[in-house]
Amino acid sequence: MPDKDIRLHGDLEVHMASRKVLRAGTRIDLPDLTSRLFFALAEASPKPVSAEQLSAEVWDGGFVSDETIAQRVKLLRQALGDSARTPRYIETMRGRGYRLVPGKVVERRPVWHMAAVLVAGALLAAVVVWNMSEGSGPNRAENVAPADEASIERVLAQAERYLATRRADDVDAAINLFCTALESWPNENQSRIGLSFALSTRATKISGEEADAVEAEALARHVVEAEPHNDEAWHALAYALDAQGRVDDAITAYMRAHELAPEKPSAASSAAYLLAIRGRFYDALKLELAVLGGRGQSRYADTQVAEVLDLLGYTGAATRWRDKALLLSPGDAW
16 A cells, blocks of 8 residues: 655655655655754644644654744754745744645555564574574573674664664564574573564654563563673663653662762663653753763763753853753753
8 A cells, every 4th residue: 555654745755654864765864853954844744733742743742842842843954955034945933933835645565674674584594504403402592602792792882883873663673683692592692682673662752652661671571680780771660651641750860870889871861851851950960960070972961961951040051051061962952
């Protein structure tokens, strides 16, 4: 059946289901929040989307100022090569919000993402040969040859690269690879952690399906029980709980991950974000500043500090932090 989820907006080809944007066949890569903003506008087109709606849909209901939204729209326009004065794609509707110029549905079958299957087949070929030659004795999994360990590493590395893009088709490809690794090496906990992160990412960024997050929690808990000092397992568990809206439980798990690996900033930064949601602004700010003072690099720390300062009424300081975030990481600033 033809995919009617492909639309044309000017010379942009927009794939709604897989969250892809192309111009002249070349993909335009949009950072996560910018992509979410674009597709929020695309789904509503030709109707405008108000700032309140964008706050709810793009920032998951978290408080964001009109200026923050305007800055994100500016980043989106820059990525698309658009102009606020003579808009080709994104229009400002005074008093009503923003809208994507009206488009039309195209009758076309999208090309299925086969990369995961091809990579998995190539990387696991050596394992298949080994399985055939070694048989299926009960202790076979405990005697994995070095070549098979290398294959695991290559499969997981490719899966992580897919997952890092956070695009719908790439996340699905990552899930396929993690599942393939688990089927071939059922005792491989790193595959469980990766699959847990991938499922939580799909639940929070793409599908909104709670079942993905529930499965992600089960995978992470399996590893936590087997390896209680594995910080990545605690981080995966926290993300899965976060994806289910279980904020307090997620904060506890994020903090445990941070305690086990204080040099890694991402778990602490996520905990700080949830602490701010809970109204614990001092705790959130203290934790985020500690992250920035450490050795690691947090993707959203500068922006989150700005948001907390905004909520505390320190607008001048918030503006300086936000300007820093836009200067250093324009694709990641909110």
